[in-house]
Amino acid sequence: MSADRPFVLTIAGLDPSGGAGILADVKSFEQHQVYGFAITTANTIQTENKFYEIQWTNLSFVIRSIETLFLSYKIDVVKIGIVPTIHYLNRILSTIKLLSPLTQIVWDPVLKSTTEFNFMNLEDLSDLNKVLSKVDLLTPNYKEIEVLFPDFFSKKSWFENEIPTNILLKGGHNQTATGTDRLFLKNEVYDLLPTNKECSEKHGSGCVLSAAIAANLALNQTLPEACKNAKTYIEKYLSSTSTLIGYHYVQ
Numbered sequence: 533m534s535a536d537r538p539f540v541l542t543i544a545g546l547d548p549s550g551g552a553g554i555l556a557d558v559k560s561f562e563q564h565q566v567y568g569f570a571i572t573t574a575n576t577i578q579t580e581n582k583f584y585e586i587q588w589t590n591l592s593f594v595i596r597s598i599e600t601l602f603l604s605y606k607i608d609v610v611k612i613g614i615v616p617t618i619h620y621l622n623r624i625l626s627t628i629k630l631l632s633p634l635t636q637i638v639w640d641p642v643l644k645s646t647t648e649f650n651f652m653n654l655e656d657l658s659d660l661n662k663v664l665s666k667v668d669l670l671t672p673n674y675k676e677i678e679v680l681f682p683d684f685f686s687k688k689s690w691f692e693n694e695i696p697t698n699i700l701l702k703g704g705h706n707q708t709a710t711g712t713d714r715l716f717l718k719n720e721v722y723d724l725l726p727t728n729k730e731c732s733e734k735h736g737s738g739c740v741l742s743a744a745i746a747a748n749l750a751l752n753q754t755l756p757e758a759c760k761n762a763k764t765y766i767e768k769y770l771s772s773t774s775t776l777i778g779y780h781y782v783q
């Protein structure tokens with residue numbers, strides 16, 4: 533296959549409404565002019581506003597799919613979405629790092645659907661920091677960061693948290709500055725301010741944002757650049773319609 537465009541892989545669920553999961557990710561990849569691959573961690577029965585059922589993909593099947601793609605293509609960035617357990621996620625991460633240590637990984641930790649359906653079993657959070665050492669960027673919202681790191685906001689500063697990855701804290705639930713995202717790096721914190729006031733809630737917006745970041749990283753942007761440009765993309769997506777399903781636009 534021609535390598536005129538960088539290769540980006542999404543490992544996430546299949547949402548038949550197309551608003552979230554691998555369908556939303558690949559739409560985002562295409563608009564950023566990167567070539568998107570996809571591996572499903574789950575099939576779901578849902579619409580943009582109702583969730584009915586999920587069927588998880590056997591982990592060994594996912595691992596074999598990852599191995600097949602990485603042995604055939606040079607994949608620059610991987611975006612990961614819903615997974616059922618920390619163990620499942622760790623096996624995916626370990627496989628990627630073994631096959632391609634330099635591939636960057638973005639994990640969007642989707643813990644619940646917007647209709648409050650629980651996706652992830654969090655009983656083994658004691659291993660989380662070890663697992664996150666294999667991730668380049670974590671993209672939680674405020675509710676998710678409080679579940680993953682209950683004392684995150686009790687620290688006087690980000691640098692006291694000792695979390696082994698970069699974090700883009702999405703600002704949709706930011707009660708003091710709605711829409712302001714915060715990018716926490718090892719030695720710096722960036723505030724990404726909203727620029728579009730016409731945004732409305734969208735099903736799968738977190739998937740689209742993390743996919744846009746992954747695409748930007750594959751295009752050799754720095755992490756702050758990738759997040760800033762992805763924010764511009766997601767704001768246009770959020771303002772594209774007044775419904776829960778948004779439209780993607782050409783870069």
